Amino acid sequence: MRLPPTVNVGPQVAARGALAVPGSKSLTNRALVVAALAEGVSTLRGALVAEDSEVMVQALLKLGARVEARGTEVTVVGAGGPLPAREAELDLRLSGTSIRFLAAAAALGDGRFRLDGNARMRERPIQELLDALEQLGARAYAENGDGCPPVVIEARGLAGGRARLRGDRSSQFLSGLLLAAPYAGAPVTLEVEGELLSKPFVDMTIDLMADFGVRVARDGYRRFDVTPGRYRGHDHRIEGDAMAAGYFWAAAAVSGGEVTITNLGRGTRQGDARLASVLEEMGARVTWGATDVTVAGPPGGRLRGGFAFDLNDMPDQAQTLAVVALFADAPVRIHNVGNLRIKETDRLTAMAVELGKLGALVEEGDDELTVHPLATAPERPVVLETYGDHRMAMALAVAGARIPNVVIQDPACVAKTYPGFFTDFLGLLGGRLS
Numbered sequence: 001m002r003l004p005p006t007v008n009v010g011p012q013v014a015a016r017g018a019l020a021v022p023g024s025k026s027l028t029n030r031a032l033v034v035a036a037l038a039e040g041v042s043t044l045r046g047a048l049v050a051e052d053s054e055v056m057v058q059a060l061l062k063l064g065a066r067v068e069a070r071g072t073e074v075t076v077v078g079a080g081g082p083l084p085a086r087e088a089e090l091d092l093r094l095s096g097t098s099i100r101f102l103a104a105a106a107a108l109g110d111g112r113f114r115l116d117g118n119a120r121m122r123e124r125p126i127q128e129l130l131d132a133l134e135q136l137g138a139r140a141y142a143e144n145g146d147g148c149p150p151v152v153i154e155a156r157g158l159a160g161g162r163a164r165l166r167g168d169r170s171s172q173f174l175s176g177l178l179l180a181a182p183y184a185g186a187p188v189t190l191e192v193e194g195e196l197l198s199k200p201f202v203d204m205t206i207d208l209m210a211d212f213g214v215r216v217a218r219d220g221y222r223r224f225d226v227t228p229g230r231y232r233g234h235d236h237r238i239e240g241d242a243m244a245a246g247y248f249w250a251a252a253a254v255s256g257g258e259v260t261i262t263n264l265g266r267g268t269r270q271g272d273a274r275l276a277s278v279l280e281e282m283g284a285r286v287t288w289g290a291t292d293v294t295v296a297g298p299p300g301g302r303l304r305g306g307f308a309f310d311l312n313d314m315p316d317q318a319q320t321l322a323v324v325a326l327f328a329d330a331p332v333r334i335h336n337v338g339n340l341r342i343k344e345t346d347r348l349t350a351m352a353v354e355l356g357k358l359g360a361l362v363e364e365g366d367d368e369l370t371v372h373p374l375a376t377a378p379e380r381p382v383v384l385e386t387y388g389d390h391r392m393a394m395a396l397a398v399a400g401a402r403i404p405n406v407v408i409q410d411p412a413c414v415a416k417t418y419p420g421f422f423t424d425f426l427g428l429l430g431g432r433l434s
Contacts, residue, residue, distance in 0.1 A: 022244060024243075030175070055093050056102075087112050104179060137160065138154075214229045244421075247395065249276055250395075319391055345389045357383075
């Protein structure tokens with residue numbers, strides 16, 4: 001459905017209900033790449049249906065993969081090795097996972113490949129990945145010499161060997177290299193310098209590779225060794241997106257409601273699911289089932305503050321937690337999330353600005369935000385900007401579960417990962433899109 005230019009969030013009641021969220025974007029795009037390289041046929045069930053996954057599917061088709069998507073079920077006939085295209089121009093829009101994973105996958109092939117995106121994508125650094133690919137024998141460079149897309153891969157296969165990369169930029173660089181590494185000509189050793197960001201996403205990558213038949217030897221998060229091998233196609237179920245679930249858990253917490261996510265459970269591999277435990281520390285009640293998670297907020301959404309939360313393992317939940325912190329009884333500090341500045345927008349500054357429009361005091365540091373409790377709700381409608389960032393739109397909607405007069409500008413940006421978000425979110429509040 002086409003969204004209006006703005007959405008008024010409400011009514012302000014306790015959020016209640018149960019729903020299945022879309023499939024995990026992180027798992028979907030990893031599984032698509034692995035299945036395309038695998039021997040045999042894979043069926044991905046519960047896959048994400050949104051712009052980011054569509055970008056990946058279309059790019060794989062241009063690279064010669066055989067992919068057929070039927071809603072949340074995707075069939076991939078694996079190439080049994082590097083993808084066959086000899087050249088391709090890939091428009092990856094603003095899909096960070098797509099450009100990072102496909103730069104490494106394209107390097108396995110034989111030909112010239114150009115990977116580009118929209119204006120914001122052209123501002124997002126990727127040099128660390130290109131340097132690592134060069135160390136493994138590829139020819140990979142930023143076309144404009146600025147370390148950002150467009151990226152050109154002049155591929156003759158990956159020779160293998162050893163590559164070093166910094167851990168403080170993006171874990172997706174490491175994940176992209178890991179996904180491609182089994183198809184290098186010789187064993188690959190990847191060494192991480194410094195502290196690795198977003199560790200659970202790397203665990204997710206390694207677990208997925210094992211599901212498709214390739215195991216990675218590792219020394220913690222410092223060194224990863226991959227010997228040549230082949231993925232094996234199979235039926236693979238993708239669980240619900242824990243990042244998306246977080247918005248609904250947060251709405252329950254701040255409104256004193258109760259929300260159950262029905263396609264995510266205690267065995268989840270996703271680091272973003274830890275937000276439920278953070279909300280529990282702040283006073284919510286959390287119940288984990290095998291295939292579902294329920295979060296119930298305290299009466300009136302009266303949450304505890306006075307905490308400092310290190311969200312390095314789930315930085316994208318920082319925006320949601322920043323909104324939740326408005327309704328705590330003491331300030332909440334969210335730190336070790338500096339990489340949010342190189343996402344779809346500078347999410348730290350953007351969140352500080354938008355929460356300020358609601359009347360909140362927000363202290364911004366290089367890699368942190370401290371959010372003070374909101375003293376009074378605005379009396380007049382406040383239009384909150386989304387910066388074309390799906391996560392800004394969805395996180396800011398949480399404020400509207402408790403505060404009247406919250407208006408979200410450009411809500412259609414949620415199509416990147418969750419086209420039906422506002423229908424689902426307002427539905428839990430007993431409202432609907434007008």
